[in-house]
Amino acid sequence: MSKVSEIKLAGKYIISGQIELLTGLHIGTSKDTMKIGDLDNPVIKDAFGKPYIPGSSLKGKMRSLMEYYHSLISPHNLVYSKKDKKQEIRLHMCGEKECKVCGLFGNAPSKQESVAGYEVNIDYKVPTRIIVRDAYLIDESITDExxxxxxxxxxxxxxxxxLDRILSTANPRQTERVPAGAKFNMEIVVNRFQIDNVDDSTNFLEETIIAMKLLEDDYLGGQGTRGYGRVKFIELFIQYRDINYYSNKSNNIKEMKFNNLSELFDGKTLIKTKISNLS
Ligand SMILES: [Zn+2]
Structure with a gap:
């Protein structure tokens, strides 16, 4: 039997802003969507042929960073989300009601195999709070210069x-990337719930902001260890819409603007009082 909670939507945090590339970005595309004459290693593009940042790439990277942040990368905390001859993907997933990572990014009730080798029965569906939208290129950010x-x-x-270490022969490989300076419009929605009468308050908003900050100190997309994929969140705007906003009962909106994430942090620590008026 699965465990079930009483879940109520309390409201939604809408975080919008821009992602600025500080170094070139390469988010690859699968080989089966390539056409003859394409580059070796193209970037993913939208229906208009412009590069974009898939919400799934952004969300996946933020999740992975938060798994490290909450010390969930150990054989007992990891399960195989994919395990076949070609590829193994290990990630953290559990059925703990209090888990910050599964609570923000979601889990899937199922039987899984832990990396430590035993079967894990995830029998509680933690509601997913976060929705990460695809981030589309801002045309004007690509200047004539x-x-x-x-x-x-x-x-x-x-x-x-x-370089081959013995013969010094080079094996050149071309990689397409979006240049430094390009900007994308981003939006992340964080649902605020009351679960068994316990209100999330700003807890998962805080988690999301920490994940964004960790990403700035990490990289997005491929070849990060070669310097690719350094990003910065700018022109940020957070709006809290409580549940009454949607039923027109009241216009209960709280909002704040800030230029970048550093304004919310003292070094590496999130200054919670800065966002407390959004609760
Ligand atoms: Zn978990």
């Missing part, structure tokens, strides 16, 4: 060499 050094309208080609 930037275009002079670019190979295509929205992207550049980088050649990477892997």
């Amino acid at each position: 930037m275009r002079q050094n670019m190979d295509f309208d929205y992207t550049e080609i980088k050649f990477e060499n892997n």
Whole structure:
């Protein structure tokens, strides 16, 4: 039998702003969607042929960073989300009601195999709080000056060499990337729930902001260890819409604007009082 809670939606936090690339970004696309004549290693593009940042890439990276942050990367905390000859994907997933990571990013009730080798029965569905939208390119962020050094309208080609250590022969490989300076419109929604009469308050908003801050000190997309994918969140705006907002009973909106995440942090620590008026 699965465990069930009483869940009420209390409201929604809408975090909007821009993602600015501080270094080139490469979010790859699967080989089966490639056409003849495409590059070796293209970036993912939207229906208009412009690069974008899939919400799933952003969410996946934030989840992974928070699993490390909450010390959930150990054989007992990890399960296989995929395990076949080609690929193994291990991630944290559990059925704990109090789990901050599953509570924000979601879990799937199921039988899983833990990395430590035993069967895990996840029998409680933690409601997912976060929704991460696809982030679309802001056209004007690609300036004429930037275009002079670019190979295509929205992207550049980088050649990477892997050197053979004995013969010193190079194995050049081309990678498409979105250039530094490009900006994307982003939006993240965080649902605020009351679960068995316990209100989330700003807890999961705080978790989300910490995940964004961790991402700034990490990287998005591929080849991060070569310097790719450094991003910064700018022009940020958080709005809290409580449940009455949607039924027109009241216009209960609380909001705050800030230029960047550093304004909310004292070093690495989130200053919770700065967002407490959003509760
Ligand atoms: Zn968990």
